Amino acid sequence: MTSKGDCGNHQHRRRMFIRRLFGAIVTFLLIVLIVILIVWAILRPSKPKFILQDATVYAFNVSSPNSLTSNFQVTIVSRDPDDRVGIYYDKLDIYATYRNQQITLRTSIPPSYQGHRDTDVWSPFIYGNAVPVSPYNSAALSQDQAAGVVMLIIKIDGRVRFKVGTFISARYRLHAQCPAYIQFGGSRTNGVIVGENAIKYQLERRCHVSL
Numbered sequence: 001m002t003s004k005g006d007c008g009n010h011q012h013r014r015r016m017f018i019r020r021l022f023g024a025i026v027t028f029l030l031i032v033l034i035v036i037l038i039v040w041a042i043l044r045p046s047k048p049k050f051i052l053q054d055a056t057v058y059a060f061n062v063s064s065p066n067s068l069t070s071n072f073q074v075t076i077v078s079r080d081p082d083d084r085v086g087i088y089y090d091k092l093d094i095y096a097t098y099r100n101q102q103i104t105l106r107t108s109i110p111p112s113y114q115g116h117r118d119t120d121v122w123s124p125f126i127y128g129n130a131v132p133v134s135p136y137n138s139a140a141l142s143q144d145q146a147a148g149v150v151m152l153i154i155k156i157d158g159r160v161r162f163k164v165g166t167f168i169s170a171r172y173r174l175h176a177q178c179p180a181y182i183q184f185g186g187s188r189t190n191g192v193i194v195g196e197n198a199i200k201y202q203l204e205r206r207c208h209v210s211l
Contacts, residue, residue: 045162045164046081048078050207052154055203056199056201057183058073066133068131070126070131076094076122078114078119078120079117083117086115086162087113088113088163089114091159092108094154096154098152098153101134101137150181153178154179156174157175174209176207176210178205178207180201180203181201181203183199
């Protein structure tokens with residue numbers, strides 16, 4: 001027959017085991033968290049830097065008060081500022097917006113890998129034919145047309161991964177916004193004629209990049 005003292009000792013030992021097990025688990029989790037924080041602090045990837053270098057305008061016409069037709073080629077310079085981390089550009093789409101409204105189709109940039117401190121240059125065409133402009137943008141568009149200049153935002157959306165040694169991270173969503181001032185009609189004050197109906201504008205605009 002088991003005495004009450006033996007039962008009490010058994011329960012005490014069980015409580016001590018549970019406490020030690022709980023303490024070991026908490027200690028292990030703290031060590032893992034500290035290691036993760038240290039690795040993140042050392043290898044934290046830097047955002048790629050994008051610059052909208054220039055835009056060549058082949059067509060940019062207001063076909064009606066609420067409709068735009070555009071066709072231009074833009075040059076985007078991308079640089080990896082990190083000397084330890086490479087970047088996989090798995091998917092990148094570029095397009096133009098006017099006052100938060102998309103006015104061109106999305107053009108895909110081929111997937112690529114960018115090494116440490118490397119620089120890539122992309123020159124995609126983006127276009128939209130007779131794209132309706134929202135009614136609330138109609139007045140602003142008429143004013144821009146009268147002034148001879150319109151501000152567009154060239155946007156880049158995509159997914160990237162970072163490579164450190166043999167380790168490759170999960171995918172991150174990338175968003176970039178590049179301001180571009182494009183002139184209407186026949187004004188060629190700030191552009192260079194590169195063809196019968198094409199004008200090239202040197203922009204050199206730094207893009208805002210977020211991950």
